[in-house]
Amino acid sequence: MPITSPFAPPARTCPDMLPEPLKVACASCNLRELCLPVGLHARDLAQLEGLVAKRRSVPRGEHLFRNGERFEALYAVRTGFFKTCVGSEDGRDQVTGFQMAGELLGLDGISSDHHHCDAVALEDSSVCVIPYDQLEDLSREFTVLQHSFHKIMSREIVRDHGVMLLLGNMRAEERLAAFLLNLTQRLQARGFSASSLVLRMTREEIGSYLGLKLETVSRTFSKFQEDGLMEVKQRQLRILDHEALQALVNDSHC
Amino acid sequence: MPITSPFAPPARTCPDMLPEPLKVACASCNLRELCLPVGLHARDLAQLEGLVAKRRSVPRGEHLFRNGERFEALYAVRTGFFKTCVGSEDGRDQVTGFQMAGELLGLDGISSDHHHCDAVALEDSSVCVIPYDQLEDLSREFTVLQHSFHKIMSREIVRDHGVMLLLGNMRAEERLAAFLLNLTQRLQARGFSASSLVLRMTREEIGSYLGLKLETVSRTFSKFQEDGLMEVKQRQLRILDHEALQALVNDSHC
DNA sequence: CGGTAAGTTGAAAAATCTCAATCACGGTGG
């Protein structure tokens, strides 16, 4: 029995980088409740739609933006999947997050008017372009927008602290378990199965995010499979024992 | 020759928790350029001072706020030194940051109207209380304030990504070197020596921040001392070879 | 159908942790 892909079919759009001047309709977007418009009334939404006037397609493997580039806009993922990574001068490279539909990219750029990380599409994707200066203007007018924008930034900070906890305190199995639970929870919030999924990232990218080598990630997947927690076949995943995964994250070290 | 403490004398204020209704004077505060008022003109500063009307003393070891408490205000450190830590349901505990004069505490609380971490004073400290709803009101009026607030949040995100890089990619020596360089750089920005300092936190707290056990931190300090990079005597530190520390952070893994 | 990138597995090496003993220092009370 084939595992249902939350992202299948791979949504092969024509791989152009041209901005699509299509009118965005936040009001009818099914990401409304996950994205920037949370809490906005119908009349305010019309304003937001004026702001978010442009879309952009990003084919798999391409950059949405690069470290060092001038920061102009935030991006809301419409479809697809991204990773963000920071790198130091030497070759070090760290995946700082994976973003799916409804999530915002580029918040790090506000600090210095330049992006501080790379954003790369892990599958053919499209984003809504949110010019930042216009967002600031509009959020002075609409308290609700101002407030939800602040909440989104704050949520990113909270998320980052959770990752620090993971990187600082957990061992390999716990890290991978926490990662998978987070992933399935976000997929579920978007209407996908909580147990069947297709990983859009390589073992190396997972490892980079979790502070592990790719071999360790692979071994840990194998161990989870042996223990009957899940079925793993390359990037196809089926979670068999959610509770056991949860227990791994909670009960260790005690 | 005694090492000059950037924080000495320990500024023993009377250890009350009572809000001090003293008028704050951002305009004459020597943290002006590090704190929220960056970029504000004299006339706007007057407004900000209306906002930041209260101070609060936090004796060493006391909490400024706790995980789960209702979020009402941000806090700007005036004097002293704080740590923030997140903990999971089980006993796990992770220090997510150390804050010194001019730095903001509580940004994580915006996301859900509740604090997501504990803030603990590591020495007798005092903070300016910034009621959050008033900050939102005021930042709709003053574009400059709005913009610098966004920058501060974004900077926190960038900082967190840097910590992820550290936790995910670096070994013990590199982590400690990066930590010390960051610390001295921030002290220097506040007019203290870049080479002599007194650590306000225990080895365990450093270890928690860096994802290491306290023994590993201690051993690494000893190794740095043997290698002539610094003098370490309990919490008294004197950096002897800044460049070598920097090289440790940059040149490894290549 | 072949080449390449990604994934798996094993064995040995390295880093870090754990446990345990000891030392240093600041504060307290006799």
Add this chain to the structure above:
DNA sequence: CCACCGTGATTGAGATTTTTCAACTTACCG
């Protein structure tokens, strides 16, 4: 004033986890 106590720091030795290096398999793309 000094001995004592408790917390924090140091150091050693052995255990554990993760990495490294290498060989091999699998899947996908043209």
